[in-house]
Amino acid sequence: MIPEGKRKIWQDYQKEIAIDRYFYVRSCVRQNFFPASEKVFLKIMREELAKDVYENAAHTTCSGIGYHSDIVPFDTTMTVIARQFALMTEAGYRNFVTSCITSFGLYSEVMETWHHFPDELKKARKYLKQATGREFDLPENIVHASDIIFKFRKEIAGRGRYRLIHHLTGKPLQVVEHIGCHYSKMFPSKSVGGAEYPYVLVGMIEEWGGDVIDYPERRHCCGFGFRQYLIKANRGYSLANSRKKFESMKPYKPDFILTNCPGCPMFLDRWQYTLSEMEGVTYGDQGRGIPVLTYEELSGLMLGYDPWDVGLQVHQVPVEPLLDKIGIPYDPDKKYLGKEGVDLGKPAMPPRLKYP
Amino acid sequence: MGKLYDLLTRDIRFVEGLKACLNCGTCTAICPAAEFYDYQPRQILEILQGKEDGSIEELLRGDMIWYCGECMSCVTRCPRGNAPGLLITALRSLSQELGYFVESEKGRQQLAIKRTVGEWILEYGYCLFPSNIRPELHPEQGPVWQWEIEHLPDVMERLGANYRKTGPGILRKIPDEDLAELHRIFEVTGGLARYRKIEDFSRQKAREMNLELDDGLESEYIRHIYTTCDPKHTATR
Numbered sequence: 001m002i003p004e005g006k007r008k009i010w011q012d013y014q015k016e017i018a019i020d021r022y023f024y025v026r027s028c029v030r031q032n033f034f035p036a037s038e039k040v041f042l043k044i045m046r047e048e049l050a051k052d053v054y055e056n057a058a059h060t061t062c063s064g065i066g067y068h069s070d071i072v073p074f075d076t077t078m079t080v081i082a083r084q085f086a087l088m089t090e091a092g093y094r095n096f097v098t099s100c101i102t103s104f105g106l107y108s109e110v111m112e113t114w115h116h117f118p119d120e121l122k123k124a125r126k127y128l129k130q131a132t133g134r135e136f137d138l139p140e141n142i143v144h145a146s147d148i149i150f151k152f153r154k155e156i157a158g159r160g161r162y163r164l165i166h167h168l169t170g171k172p173l174q175v176v177e178h179i180g181c182h183y184s185k186m187f188p189s190k191s192v193g194g195a196e197y198p199y200v201l202v203g204m205i206e207e208w209g210g211d212v213i214d215y216p217e218r219r220h221c222c223g224f225g226f227r228q229y230l231i232k233a234n235r236g237y238s239l240a241n242s243r244k245k246f247e248s249m250k251p252y253k254p255d256f257i258l259t260n261c262p263g264c265p266m267f268l269d270r271w272q273y274t275l276s277e278m279e280g281v282t283y284g285d286q287g288r289g290i291p292v293l294t295y296e297e298l299s300g301l302m303l304g305y306d307p308w309d310v311g312l313q314v315h316q317v318p319v320e321p322l323l324d325k326i327g328i329p330y331d332p333d334k335k336y337l338g339k340e341g342v343d344l345g346k347p348a349m350p351p352r353l354k355y356p
Numbered sequence: 357m358g359k360l361y362d363l364l365t366r367d368i369r370f371v372e373g374l375k376a377c378l379n380c381g382t383c384t385a386i387c388p389a390a391e392f393y394d395y396q397p398r399q400i401l402e403i404l405q406g407k408e409d410g411s412i413e414e415l416l417r418g419d420m421i422w423y424c425g426e427c428m429s430c431v432t433r434c435p436r437g438n439a440p441g442l443l444i445t446a447l448r449s450l451s452q453e454l455g456y457f458v459e460s461e462k463g464r465q466q467l468a469i470k471r472t473v474g475e476w477i478l479e480y481g482y483c484l485f486p487s488n489i490r491p492e493l494h495p496e497q498g499p500v501w502q503w504e505i506e507h508l509p510d511v512m513e514r515l516g517a518n519y520r521k522t523g524p525g526i527l528r529k530i531p532d533e534d535l536a537e538l539h540r541i542f543e544v545t546g547g548l549a550r551y552r553k554i555e556d557f558s559r560q561k562a563r564e565m566n567l568e569l570d571d572g573l574e575s576e577y578i579r580h581i582y583t584t585c586d587p588k589h590t591a592t593r
Contacts, residue, residue, distance in 0.1 A: 039515065070466070131540040186428045244391070
C-alpha cells in the first residue's frame with residue numbers, strides 16, 4: 001500500500017487521548033511475564049512527563065481472560081468493570097487508562113453495549129450496588145497505555161538518549177510492529193489509526209528513527225486464542241499462528257518486534273524458543289532469535305534506562321544483539337542479579353537458541 | 357423459531373453479533389482458527405440463520421464452537437457488520453448453561469479453565485498468578501521462566517513488583533475486603549452459578565467416562581481433558 005493511502009486512513013481514525021490525570025489499571029499478563037514494563041510506564045509518566053497517574057490497590061482483574069475463555073458470564077465481567085469505574089469515580093478521576101489490551105477491548109465492548117442497550121447499564125448499576133454498595137460515573141476518556149506513549153512520543157524522543165538507528169552504519173533499524181487484536185479489530189474507531197493499519201506503534205517507531213516493515217501476515221493474531229493457549233492440548237493453535245507470522249516476516253530481516261499487547265510479546269518470545277526445540281528452527285541473526293519488546297521497554301531504552309532495570313533479562317530470546325545495534329551499554333554480569341546485587345544464579349542455556 | 361434459538365436471542369451478544377449474513381466466507385478467510393482447525397465460522401452463521409433446533413443443538417454439543425480463539429479478526433472484515441466471534445461467546449455460554457459442553461472433547465476442557473483461571477480470579481484477584489504457572493505444565497515457557505519461578509520473590513523485587521505485599525503495585529496482595537467484593541459480584545451476577553454448573557456437569561461426565569475426579573488439578577479426568585487431542589480436529593488439512 002502506498003504511504004499516502006495509509007496516511008488518509010490514519011486521518012480517519014484519530015482518537016481523543018487525555019493529556020493528564022489518569023486512573024491506571026494493571027494487566028494480569030503483563031504483571032506476570034513482563035512486570036518491569038508497568039514500572040517503566042509509571043516512571044516515564046510521573047518522572048519524565050510529570051503526569052498525575054493514580055493507582056488504587058483495591059482494583060482487581062477485569063476478569064477478561066476468564067470472560068474470553070467463557071467461564072465468566074458477561075453480566076459478571078460487566079459488573080467487575082463497573083467496580084473499576086466506581087474506584088475511579090471515588091478517587092475523583094475521569095480518564096481511565098488500562099495496561100492490558102484484552103481489558104481495553106472489554107472496556108470498549110462494555111461501554112458500547114451500555115450506549116446501545118441502556119438497560120444493560122441499569123442492570124450493571126443494580127448488580128454493583130447490590131454486591132458492593134458502590135456507584136459509578138462513566139469515564140470521559142478510555143485509553144490504552146500505548147495510546148499515551150504514542151501521544152507523548154515526541155517528548156520522549158526529545159528527552160531520549162538513543163534512537164532506532166544502527167550506531168555503526170547509521171541506518172534505521174527494521175522493525176516489525178504487532179498490535180494486539182483487541183486493540184482495534186472490534187472497535188477500530190477506538191484506536192489510533194484503525195484496525196487495518198493501526199498507527200499507535202508505527203508512530204513511535206517512526207518518531208524514534210526506525211523503519212516499519214510491512215509484511216504479509218502483519219495483522220495476523222499472535223495465536224493466544226485464550227482457551228487455545230490455556231489448555232495444553234490446544235497449544236498447537238497458538239504456536240502455529242505465531243509460526244505463520246515468523247515465516248512471513250523472516251525475509252524482511254527484522255531487527256526486533258515491537259508489541260502493544262501484554263500477551264503477544266510473551267507468545268512471540270516463548271514460541272521462538274519452542275520452535276527451536278521442536279523443529280530446530282531459529283529466526284533472526286545467527287540463530288539468536290528476533291528480540292520482542294514491549295513499547296514500555298523500548299521507551300525506557302530510548303530514554304537511556306538500564307536494560308536490566310527495564311526487565312529485558314526475563315525475555316527468553318536474547319536482547320543483546322539489539323542493544324549492540326543501537327549502541328546501548330549493558331553489563332552482562334549483572335543480567336540475572338537480584339536487587340542490590342544478590343546472586344540468583346542463571347537460567348540454563350537452551351540448546352538451540354543461540355546466546356551471545 | 358426453535359427453543360434454542362429463542363434462548364440465544366436473550367443474550368445481548370447474540371443480538372449484537374447476528375444481523376444478516378450473506379455467507380460470503382470473508383470471516384473464514386481471515387480466521388486464525390480456520391487455518392488450524394477443521395473450522396469455518398461461515399458455517400456457524402449459516403446454521404444460526406436457519407434457526408433450527410436440531411442443528412443448533414448439534415453445535416452446542418459439538419467441538420466446533422470451541423475452536424474459535426476469540427481474536428475477533430472476523431468482526432473487522434465482515435461486510436455486513438456481523439460478529440461471528442461474539443456469537444461464539446453466546447453459543448459457549450448456552451452450551452455451559454445446558455450442560456451440553458461435556459459432550460465434546462473441546463467443551464469438556466472448560467473444567468480445567470474454571471479450576472485454574474476461574475479459581476485464581478477469586479483467590480488472588482488476578483486471572484494469572486506466577487507461582488501457579490508451573491514449568492511442568494508450561495514447558496514452552498523455557499529455562500528463563502524456570503529460573504524466575506525458582507527465585508520468584510527475588511526476581512519480582514528486582515523487576516519492581518510489590519509481590520504479595522500490601523499497597524498498590526505489581527502483583528500486590530489485593531486486600532481481603534476487595535476480594536470479598538469480587539466474590540459477591542460473582543455471586544450476584546451468576547458467575548458462581550456458572551462455575552457450579554461447570555463442576556456439576558463435569559462430575560457427572562467423569563462418572564460416565566469412569567474417570568476419577570477430585571477437587572484439585574491432579575485427578576484422571578483433569579489430566580485427560582487437559583492433554584487429550586484427537587487428530588480429527590485438524591485432520592482434513
